[in-house]
Every structure is written in structure tokens, then in C-alpha cells.
Amino acid sequence: MTAARAAVAALQGALAAENSAVYGYGVAGAHLAGARRAAAVRNWVAHQNARDALTGLLAARGAQPQEAAAAYELPFAVHNAAAAVALAAVLEDRLCAAYLGLVGLPDPGLRAFGARAARTAALRAAAWRGSTLAFPGLDVPAPRPPGQARQGSGSPGPSGRPHGSPTPPHPG
């Protein structure tokens, strides 16, 4: 694959993740209240802006930006606040992974852009999850509906060390 085609493919991957985040935050926000609802709304707007920025980057490369789907299949049923929070963390994990796709490109500008966006997604994921990951975007935990054992890392250490960390504030 040429560098230009690889860049378009990675940008389309990030756009697809942003489109699903816009949809997912719409679902999550409906089940949240107070500060968490406000955070979900802020993130929803931020993801719309990020989607528009990616659309612009693709158009500038002469590529047709991928359309958003009318609806997306959720990784688990979202009928309450706990599931909504878990969904928001999953959406950000996936965004982080998609933006690391840009970091794998040769273009230093896209690398830096991808790294900044991956960092933002990791910060939002940590805030929703209430714990940190060792390798956000690389070792992405499997989507887990709330109620199952929650743990900070998708790959427990060899010594069975506890992962995760105290609860950071809500994202925004």
C-alpha cells in the first residue's frame, strides 16, 4: 500500500470510530444524569467536531469520507447508567486504538495528530472507567457490561498484580 493510501485508510478508521462514538454517546447520554450527563454531552460535541476535522482531512486528500451508519450494534445492552458509563469507556478505547493507526504512518504530522488524539481518548476512557491502562489503544480490554469484575488492564501481569487506579474526575 502506498503511503497516501495507508493514510487514507487510517483516517477512515479514525472517522469510523468517531462516527460510532457520536452514536454511542447519544445512547449513553440518555441514561445519565447530572455531571455525568454533562460530561457525555461535552464528549458527544467533541466527537462531532473530531468527525468534521477527519472529514476535512480526507476530503483534502481527495478521498470520499466514509458515511456514518444509521445505527450501530452496541457491545452490550445499555439500559442504565452503569452500562452507559461502561459504553463510554469502550467507545474511547476504540478511538484510542483507531488513532494509534495514524501514529503508525510515516507522515510525522499525522503521527503527532494521532498521538494527541489517542491521548485525549485515553484520558476520557480513564475518567469513565475510573482506572488507567498500561497500553491504551494497544491492549484494549474486551467490552464488558457492568456488574462483571472490573479491572484496569486487559492483560493481567505475570505476578497477578492488581491493576487499575483510583477514580479520576469525570471527563470533559
Added chain:
Amino acid sequence: MARDATRRAVLAAAAAAVPLAATGCKGIAALGSPPKPAPDVAVASAALAVERQLIAYYGAVLGAMPALAPTLRPLLAQHHDHLSRLRARLIVPPGGQPLPTPRATAPGRAPVPGSPAAALGYLRDAEDAAATALLAHLAAAPPSLAQLLASISASEATHALVLGTAARHR
């Protein structure tokens, strides 16, 4: 993971091949000078030094304030994960430079502050600095190492968030 394994295999093969090629082309004198480290090795070494330094800071703070262990241990465990993953990228050529030894206090870095809130702030600043330092190597790194550096840098940004929050609650 499969990609990592392949990459390591390729690196191992490259490291093994270089001295043989040098022997073949330049005669016995070439054996005296070790091959220059590949860009992967230089970048991974720099990132390892950043991680070792952070781990030393955590050690210094934990030594002075064991009560902070519940907050710090999970974060420190993730730094050890970073160290292992970076070390897996590193193949030091025979006769190459040994890795820098970590010190509890780096040159120009103040000693651990006296209060828990200040100590948490001290680690938060160190995490922020490490997150930035790793990104400085982004352009020089091969693609998969660049992704690893960006992921570790993002992890450190989340650590800084946790530490800043913990500092405010003290």
C-alpha cells in the same frame, strides 16, 4: 502480539547478521568496533531511560511515604509493564553501551517534597514530563515502536490525571 513477535525475530536476525557482514567485508579489524545501534534500539533505550527514571521517583516517594502505596502501586505496576514491553524491543549489540543506571534523584530534579499532596504533585509533574519526552522520539521511531511510545505516553497522561486528582483530595 504476532506482529511484535515477527518484529523481534526480524531484529534478532538483523543483529545477528551485521557482525558477520562486517567480518566479511572489512576483515578482522572490523570486529573491534561494534555495529551502530539500529534506530529502534536508540529510541527504545531512550524510552527505557525515561521509564526507569519514573520508577525511581515512585520508589523514592514510596520509601518516604508508605501511606501513599494504595494510590501509587497500581500506577507503578503499569510502569513495570511499560518497562517489560520496551525491553522486548531492545537488542543491545555485543559490546554496546550498557543501559543507564536509574537514580532516585536525577540531576536538576528536586528531592521528594515533605507533604503527601506535594509528593503526589511531584509524581504528577514527572509523569507529564515523561509523557512529553516519549513523544519527542515519535518521528524517529519505526511504526510499531511509534505506536507503543504513543500508547505509553497516553498511559502516563492518565497517571498524571489520577495523581493530580489524588493530590487535590489531600
